[in-house]
Amino acid sequence: MAAAAAKPAAPRPKVQLVWEPKELHRRDWMLVASWSLFALSSLVGTLFYVLRYLFPNVTYEPPLQFKAGLPTEFAPGRVDERFKASFGTWVVRNELGLYALSTVCTHLGCTPNWLEGEQKFKCPCHGSGFRKTGINFEGPAPRPLERYRIGLADDGQVMIDKSAKFQGEKGEWANPESFLYV
Amino acid sequence: MKEFFNALADPSRFFLIFTVAVFAMLKWREFFTAPKVALTIFFGAVVFFVWAIRDPGFKANITKPDNIPIIFMLFLVGFFSWLSLYRAVKNDRRIDRGELPEEAVENPKKVLTWPDLVYSEFLCMLIGTAVLLIWALLLKAPLEEPANPNKTPNPSKAPWYFLGLQEMLVYFDPWLAGVILPGLIVNGLMAIPYVDTNPKGNGYYTFKERPFAITSFFFGFIVLWVSMIILMTFLRGPNQAFFGPFEPWNLHKVEPTVNIQFSQIFWEQWLGTSRPTGWFLRELPGIALVVGYLAITPMLLAKTVCKKMVAQMGNPRYLTMMIMFLIMVAMPIKMVLRWTFNLQFIVNIQELFLNI
Numbered sequence: 001m002a003a004a005a006a007k008p009a010a011p012r013p014k015v016q017l018v019w020e021p022k023e024l025h026r027r028d029w030m031l032v033a034s035w036s037l038f039a040l041s042s043l044v045g046t047l048f049y050v051l052r053y054l055f056p057n058v059t060y061e062p063p064l065q066f067k068a069g070l071p072t073e074f075a076p077g078r079v080d081e082r083f084k085a086s087f088g089t090w091v092v093r094n095e096l097g098l099y100a101l102s103t104v105c106t107h108l109g110c111t112p113n114w115l116e117g118e119q120k121f122k123c124p125c126h127g128s129g130f131r132k133t134g135i136n137f138e139g140p141a142p143r144p145l146e147r148y149r150i151g152l153a154d155d156g157q158v159m160i161d162k163s164a165k166f167q168g169e170k171g172e173w174a175n176p177e178s179f180l181y182v
Numbered sequence: 183m184k185e186f187f188n189a190l191a192d193p194s195r196f197f198l199i200f201t202v203a204v205f206a207m208l209k210w211r212e213f214f215t216a217p218k219v220a221l222t223i224f225f226g227a228v229v230f231f232v233w234a235i236r237d238p239g240f241k242a243n244i245t246k247p248d249n250i251p252i253i254f255m256l257f258l259v260g261f262f263s264w265l266s267l268y269r270a271v272k273n274d275r276r277i278d279r280g281e282l283p284e285e286a287v288e289n290p291k292k293v294l295t296w297p298d299l300v301y302s303e304f305l306c307m308l309i310g311t312a313v314l315l316i317w318a319l320l321l322k323a324p325l326e327e328p329a330n331p332n333k334t335p336n337p338s339k340a341p342w343y344f345l346g347l348q349e350m351l352v353y354f355d356p357w358l359a360g361v362i363l364p365g366l367i368v369n370g371l372m373a374i375p376y377v378d379t380n381p382k383g384n385g386y387y388t389f390k391e392r393p394f395a396i397t398s399f400f401f402g403f404i405v406l407w408v409s410m411i412i413l414m415t416f417l418r419g420p421n422q423a424f425f426g427p428f429e430p431w432n433l434h435k436v437e438p439t440v441n442i443q444f445s446q447i448f449w450e451q452w453l454g455t456s457r458p459t460g461w462f463l464r465e466l467p468g469i470a471l472v473v474g475y476l477a478i479t480p481m482l483l484a485k486t487v488c489k490k491m492v493a494q495m496g497n498p499r500y501l502t503m504m505i506m507f508l509i510m511v512a513m514p515i516k517m518v519l520r521w522t523f524n525l526q527f528i529v530n531i532q533e534l535f536l537n538i
């Protein structure tokens with residue numbers, strides 16, 4: 001009997017199934033605090049830079065309205081490429097007047113090239129072709145190049161407003177603002 | 183001679199020859215995989231390259247740092263296709279004689295992951311790293327000037343592994359070629375284990391026991407994907423115009439093409455009237471064609487050619503497989519229609535930005 005009493009009690013199971021709040025010692029507290037600080041700061045930092053990433057430092061957008069010079073500067077039957085690089089616009093003059101074409105391919109948005117010899121715009125990405133009017137006729141582009149609002153400023157210069165677009169396939173080219181009679 | 187190759191490289195001709203060649207290779211695999219024949223083809227290709235590289239334009243195109251891996255890839259694809267077919271032919275002969283396939287004789291028991299698999303993976307990794315290192319030392323990275331939204335390089339080409347996608351974009355709308363079709367490719371590949379329940383060919387090469395699966399693979403991968411990489415890399419030049427391999431890249435090559443829509447063909451050429459004004463009526467024939475192609479063809483095939491297949495697979499599996507297969511086949515159909523008839527879209531609803 002005595003031997004049985006001397007037997008040590010069964011060891012307590014090591015695994016704690018129920019979480020009971022332990023008393024925090026000073027060292028433990030330091031550990032927990034620094035880890036939480038670390039986690040918090042990485043979270044905040046990551047979030048901040050994710051948001052920051054959405055607003056790049058540079059703006060590529062040139063102003064939406066610009067003056068393109070006097071109507072007489074544009075030769076009839078020619079595609080004027082002076083504003084292609086700066087404003088993404090071709091200004092074309094036909095017998096009746098002027099119109100401004102967007103330089104964004106309506107397929108996937110590459111910048112087509114004007115081929116003087118063939119009298120067409122040709123996109124280098126998937127080969128869409130547009131006539132001088134902007135109408136698509138070959139390759140995959142599903143609709144014509146868009147036209148911008150065009151008018152005369154007070155000083156007699158041609159004024160192009162890229163905030164208004166006119167889509168030929170919707171019949172918007174009939175809108176007087178999309179064409180300047182001069 | 184060069185003119186001859188240039189003429190062969192006309193896209194429809196090239197595509198036709200390529201397809202016929204692949205199918206011929208599968209049909210007469212016993213002949214083509216014989217080491218002597220395969221070696222002859224290989225040396226033929228090498229001789230062709232050695233001869234062709236004396237042409238400055240061809241050389242410039244081939245030795246572009248971007249394009250060198252493609253040449254490697256072409257030879258590798260050729261080699262591995264040969265290897266798999268060669269072993270499949272051997273095994274098929276053994277199976278016909280009532281013997282076990284080679285692989286089963288070599289390893290009668292199961293092969294262990296460790297060491298068998300991990301060991302060879304490790305070796306492959308070492309070799310791959312070595313090759314990449316040497317490659318990086320020998321070839322300059324083809325970096326270009328900083329991107330400029332106003333100047334798109336002409337021609338603009340995607341990285342080589344995306345050229346198939348870019349080529350699809352030539353024939354379909356962005357939402358279709360850039361979103362739906364790639365999604366279907368990925369999902370279709372994931373569906374294969376569920377659709378294909380044929381247990382044959384597990385762990386050994388064979389052709390006879392799964393002819394349809396292997397033929398579809400060769401068609402989808404070699405004919406559609408690899409041939410489009412070739413087409414895009416070597417046969418498309420400035421403005422995405424087609425050029426023969428020995429044709430100088432002339433910026434002003436004129437290809438007089440004017441797109442035509444299916445609705446135009448149907449109403450104006452076949453019926454001799456003008457097209458209806460509302461888009462629904464106007465595009466009805468095209469819509470009917472597309473829906474019919476995807477809905478009726480599987481049923482017709484199920485009643486006729488594929489009867490056995492349906493019985494084996496069951497309806498859901500058969501339908502999944504067939505629709506994926508039909509969409510895959512639609513790709514070359516559309517390409518050839520564009521090349522030969524300048525057909526732009528079968529369904530062309532500009533009003534909703536929905537074209538097929």
Ligand code: FES
Binds near residue numbers: 106127
């Ligand atoms: S982006 Fe112009 S053709 Fe595709």
